[in-house]
Structures are given as structure tokens and as C-alpha cells.
Amino acid sequence: MNDETGSSNLPKLLERWSRGDRSAFDALLTQLYDEIHAIAVRQLRWERRLTIRPTELVHELYLRMIGANAFQFQDRAHFLAMAARVTRQALVDEARRSRAEKRDGGTPVTLSDEHLGGLEAGFDALDVDALLTELHGFDTTVADVVSMRIFGGLSIDETAEALSLSVATVNRRWVTGKAWLAHELTRSL
């Protein structure tokens, strides 16, 4: 992807979006997707990482956007929520690609994060994605909370803001979802 034009477009798109231009939203998602995907690919292939820390991805994305200047977070929580979405998609795509490339299953794209209390281990991104998709069928809110925390590195407060929920509610949903995920993931280990 073209790093230069990509980054320079983002501030304009963000600004249009924040002014209520819905058409900018899709363009923004695509753009963010490319950015995140590029970062993830670089980490996995060039830096030969085994484990992706989604928070780091979002941090790096954030830093790139600062680099592209004129970047003001009017609506940081929503931006992060969006970043979480594209991160999840990019990682899943990359994991599928990697798996397809190596017929034997290859190296899984694993997730890890220091800040997720208890969920800091490496888990296959595809497993997590599948579990979250299933969880979405049981309980939309819980799935959204977990997704944002895990793929976007959003704090409890930020998640609450992005989903327009109270902090207490997000806390409860996070405990619920994290326990579910932990249970299901360790069961398969």
C-alpha cells in the first residue's frame, strides 16, 4: 500500500466524518484497515513476531496519524472503537492468509496484551474471532465490549464512552465476556 497518500488522507476523512459526512465513514474504514493491516504485516513478517499486541497496533496507527498532522481527536473513543473493528478484521485476514499459505496450518497469528488483565497470553486470532462471532449471537453488548478491549486496547472508560454505556455496565460486561472467552480458549488448549 502507499503509505504516503494513505496517511495524508486520514485527517481529511476524519474531519469530514466528524462533520457528519457518512460517506467519509466507509472511506475512513478502508483507509484505517490498510494502515492497520500494513502495520500488522510488518510486525509479523519483517519483525518476525509471533504475537501481535493489538494495543500496540492502535498506538502505532495513532502515532502515524499524529505524524500526518492536523489530527485532533474530537471523538477519540469512537475513533478507537472503529480502530478496534478494523484491527480485528485485519488480523483475521492476515491469519487466514498465513494459514492458507502454509498448508500445515503455519504459525498462528496470536494476540496478547499486557493491559487486559488475565488475557495477556497468546491466542490464535482466528479462535478469538470465531468465539466473538458466536458470543455476538448470545449477547451483542458483551461481544462489543470484549472486541473493543481486545482489538482496540480501549480502556473501560473509553469503551463506555464509545458504546454509550455506564462504566459500571461495561465493567460487568467485560468480566462476563472475559471469563467466557478465557473459559472457551483454555478449554481448547
Place this chain on the structure above:
Amino acid sequence: MSRQVDRAQAYGIFSAALELAPSQRAAYVSQCCGQDDLLQQTVDELLAIANADPRTIGVLRGEVEPALEDRTGWECGRFRLLELLGAGGMGAVYRAERTDGVPQVVAVKLLRGEISDARTERFLAEARILARMEHPAIAHLIDVGIREGAGWIAMEFVRGPSITDYCATQRLDTTARIRLLLTIADAISVAHRNLVVHRDIKPSNVLVAAEGHPKLIDFGIATALTTPTDVVVSDAVEFSRVFTPHYAAPEQVKGEPATVVTDVFGLGALAYRLLTGIEPFAQARSALSYLHAVLHQDVAPPSEVAYEAGMHISIVRRLRGDLDCILLKALARDPAKRYASIRDFADDLAAFLACRPVSAHVPSAGYRLAKFVRRRAPVVSLVALLAASVLTGAAFYGLQARAVAQARNVALRRGEFLEELLKSADPSEGRRDVTVAELLTTATATAERKFASEPLIEASMLGVIAQTQADLGRYGEAMVANNRQLDLLRQQDASALEIGRALSVRGLLLRAQGQWLESERVLKQALPAVRAHGSPEDMCFLLNMLGAAQSRTGEEVAAEATYKEEIRIASGAGPALRDQLMLAYGALSLLVGGEFGRYTEAETYAHGAWDIAQALLPADHPDRLIMENAYARALINVDREAEAEPLFRDAANAEDRVLGADHHDTLVTDLGLVEDLIELKRSPEAIDLALPLAHRIDRVLGADNGYALTAWFDYGTAACEMHQDQAGLNALRHVEEGRLRLLPPEHRLIHSVRSGIGICLTHLRRYAEAEPLLLAAASGLERARGAEFRPTQSAFRALRDLYTAMNEPDKAASWAAKVRS
């Protein structure tokens, strides 16, 4: 195993159970699960995980992070790992012992990640650098090696709490905390000289061993430097983007190379935490919000943070000014704006402890002067100084009245003069020990030498010096300058107006020294010329001081007329003199309230003054604070004491910050707060404030001073209220003596203090002594100010209580009848 379990059902029961109170969950779950044991087991497991401390969900740790596995029992070189002490982003730390029986306990850090053969050399080379460092405050490196691809480092084992815990349990004061920081700074600079950057300075990496020796641990992620500013990032360990929120510098967060100034930031953050109790950007609770904050926001000034956190005011005061500047410089977002080295940072901290000028300040005339004064003389006020250099620019010399060219010349010369004067005090020029005496001697000498042939300019400079000295509270020296200025003006046949203005300044100086009669005389002398030739502003300035002098010399009625003339002139001059109008209203409020007992009227004036102040002046402006104080006093007198307290506190705090603790205005506001607390019957708090305040005023203004006596009066009154009668009595006797020296014998303030003494004596059951005192005080006060005057009322109450205690109910009732409800 649970393939047969309906996952949706299990989730549903689990999430519903979590919404219940813990005590109700078991019953609910077993009811829902019925006979389905597998379902029951699954839900129980889920609840167990949900209830567990996140850190104990060890099962969740996958296999990709081998360093985090517990390696207790492992042997690394000569050492056997005994116990896991902690784990972090970089690896895990164990307590370990020698395997060869030599009694030695060490800490072994097992690094996360694998070190390939190619990197082994590099890793060992770095270790050798670490081993080179010898400093009592560095936990020294003992051995290093690689086992199964994982690097390990054996270090001195430090027994002791983290520096934050140590400071808290030992209740160390600011000075002691700074001394610890200086030791650590010394250690870090030794590391820097060895081309090692610590990169992770934070409380948990500074332990305090026995006898209070701090030890910096964990140079594990330190990076070897090739030159002091150029870093070769180690690739022995992968640590990109691992950072400690609240301590990591912006460049670390961005993944940029760390340099010596990264440690300046780290030490700055540690200092911030130790001195304020709060971490930088404490509001940023997640790593991402810290990242955002550290890249976009400036650190809040330590004194503000400490104040908001409710730290003791003495700590806040200590932080304000130099320490604020030092820490903010260390924590600058832009590495280039920080101290260039740890040494420079430490030098400033040491300079602060020694009360020498620090380099962190924005160089300003006021600061330099202020610093010397704080060291050598009691009174100082940075803002007053800055204000002085602006004020003196035009206000008192009426430059508009002279030829424009000459005015420009005077202004220019004054600018050069000040600049040259203050240069001699610039710490950056290496002269760190200039005293005030030196500075002002220089000033006077320079003025004489430079302007010998230009006496009017010399007079102007002397005016600057007089003003500056006055603002520093050095009234004696100010008077010397003012005298010479007046001599010069008279010799040179300067205009009557100019002499009148110099006399106005003289009146100000005398007033500030409590020489009210002399002040009044001088001001009256200046009045005709100023009234004839001066601007409305000159006139208001003079009348305001004259009114104040008259209020204090028993000419209260004349004072009221003076203030009202000032109000007339100020109102007539339109918006330009609204500030004078404000001052006049404020003064008039104090006069009619404090002297005449016309409390409602006083509240109206004070309210007016406070309204103007809020509309006209920025929040911290000294005059605005005086009005806030005046309004608060007026509120006490209309029985709105509770509303007054926050105003007093706000004003006192701002004055303390803006003018300094020892400034006249701050002291007066503090006095007001004490009186408010007495009215609010919060005597213990009042005593706590009053006693140090009285001593402070004695020290700053001299003991035979109206303010000092008022402070002792307040202390004595509060002490009696608390039945600390002997202490109270002593204080009040001291006030009585002082007032007898300073005031005419029938002055109401003498009656007031005698009334207080009578109350104390009543408490001490010395009724025979109390009775005549109280009777004389009550009648004297009633004669002077009427029965409704608050001190009169207080004397009436005292007599009621006295006769009640003496068991004379009839007399008690007759005094009780005079007490208004």
C-alpha cells in the same frame, strides 16, 4: 469434554447469575441446570474464572512467552532461583542463592525473549558495561549469562521498600525527599558517564535499603551508548513499545531512541511523584490515554496538583515557584527543552535546597531579585516586583507631562539600567551568590555614577529603586532612595506636581510601615499640588492612601469624606478609573463596617467593589484579592460567616501563590480567615492558623505593628474560647501593652482587648479582676461605637456570662437584655 453442552444455554445461565448477588448465584445455577451435571460444571467454571483476580488466571498464559513461566529451582551460573519476586514487560525477577555454599543472596533477572547466538556477544558486552558501574546507590551487577536462549543478570539483592513507600512510612519532608532524589541523580549520572541509560526510572526501581540508602535497581533494559546523545538501540532484548505509564518519556512512547534526557524525564517523573504524591498525568489511566496525554499535554504544575489533592498548604507553598519550574523543565515534552543532563537537573535541585537561584526559571527581573531576597531578607513577592517594573514605568513620574523625547530617554535609560542591574544576578553567568545588599548597592552606585550629570534621570531611577525596595518590604532602604529622590527634585526645581508624586510614594512607604500619623502629614503636604495639577488618577491614588491613614489616626469621619471624594473623582473619570473606584469602595466598606458598625452599608460597598474586581481584573490580581477579602469581611459582619470562608480561603491561597506567604496582603487575608473561623466557632482551627500567623507578622512587620497585635488578639481570643486561658491571657496582655503604646488611651481597640482579657479572667474565676475591666470596656465601646457594634455586643455578652458565673442573676439579666439575638 463439554461438546454436548449447549453453549448458548451455558452462557445465558452464567451471565444471568453474574447479575445476581454472589450469595444467590449457587441456588439460581442449580435450579437452572437441574440434573445436567455437565452444564452445571461449565457454569461453575465460568463463575470461578469471573470471580478470580485477573492475575491469578494463570491458566490463560500461553506458551509463547516462556520467560514468564515460573523458573523457580533453575540454576543460572552459580545461582539457584529460589522465589519469583515479580514479573514485568522485560522479564521476571527471582531471589536466588549461590549453589556453591557461599552465603550470598542475589536478585536474578530472567529476560523475556530469546537471545540468538549472533546476539550473545552483544548481550555480554552490554553486561560488561553494566558491571563497570560502581556507585553506592546502584545495585551492582554480579554476573550475567545465557541459559536456554534466555539472558539472565544477577544483581545485588536489595532488601527494602520502594522509595515511595519509604517516604510515606518515614513521613519524610520535602527536603529529605529531595536529598534522596539527589543521591539517585548522582547514581544515574555515573551510569551516564559509563554510557548507560536506565530508561525505566520509576518508584519500583528505586528501593531504599537499611539506613535510608536509596538503590537504583534494574539496569536490565539499560542501553549502551556510544556517545552521550547517540544511542545504539540494543537488540539483545526486544522491548519495543513496552513502557511504564506515568514515567515513560514521550520519545519512549513513540518508540524512539532513549537518551540521557529520557532519564531526565524519568527522574523528573519520580520527583513529581515523591514531592506531590501524585504521578504525572495521573488522570490517564490506560496506557493509551497516557500515550495521548504525554504526547499532547503539558504536565500540570506540581503545586497545583498537590493543592488540588488537598496536600498541606506548607507543602504546596514549598512546591510553588522554583520546584514547579524545575520539575516542569525536567518533564518537558520536547527533549531539547529538558535539562541537558542529569547533572544540570541535580544542580537545580541542590540550588533549591540551598536557596540559590535555579536555572529552570524563565529569566525574569523579578525572579532574580526575588530569589536573593528570599535568601537574605524576609519579604518577597515575585509578582509585586514584576508589577513594580511596569508600574514605575509611568505612573509616578507623569512622563506625559514632560517632553516626549525626554520621556523616551528616561524610559530607555531606565530599561538599560534595570537590565544591567539584573544581569549581575543571572545564574547562567555563573554568579550564584549575589546578595540583595550587593545588588542594591550596585543599583544605587550605578545610578549615581551613570546619571551624575542627569539629576532628573537619577531621581527617576531612585524612584524605581524606592518602589522596588518597597515592594520587597525593605521600607527603610526605600525611604533612603525616596529621600534622595526628593532632594534631587527639590534641588532641580522640579515641578510641584512631581514633588507631590514623590511625596505620595513617601506616604505609601510610611503607611506600609504603620507610621500612620507621619503618612497622613506627608500626604496632606502633597495634596494641594496634586489637586491643582495632577490627573484624576494622581488624585485618587493620593486620596486612597490619605483615607487609609486617617482611618488609623482617629480621624475616621474625615476618612469617610476622603473616600467619598475619591469615589466622586473616580466615578467622574469614567471607565478609565474603575479600578480606583473599586479600591475606594473596598476601603470605604472596611471603614464604615469596621469603625462605624454600619454593617449593611459596608456590605453594599464591598459587594460593589467585588463586582468591579471580578469584571475588571484577572483571577490572581492582587487588588482583586484585596476586594475578595474586603467582601468576605463584610459578610462576616452581616452574619454570613459561612459564605465568607471560601472567599477568604480562595484569596489567601491566591495571594500566597502570587505574592508570597509573607506579603502584607496575604497576611491581612490570613487574619481575616482567622477572624471568620472564630465567628464560626471553629476555635481549634483558628488557633492553628493564628499562632504561626502572629509570629510571622511579628517577624515580617515588627512586633509593634497594628497587624501583629491584631493577630495576637485573634490568637488570644480563640485560645480563651478554647479555655486555654493562661495562654490567651498572656497574648491579650501583650496586645494591651502594645496598643497602649501605639494608640490614644480611649481607643476602641484598647477597650476591645480589655473586653477579651475580662472574658479570660472570667474563665479563670478571677471575677474581681474581670468585673471592672468588662464594665469599663463595655461602656467605652458603647460610647465610641454604639450598642450595636459587634465588639460592644461581645462585651455585653461577657458581662452577662460574668454575672451568671458570680451567681448574680439580676445583673446577668440586665446585661442579657442588651444582647441582641
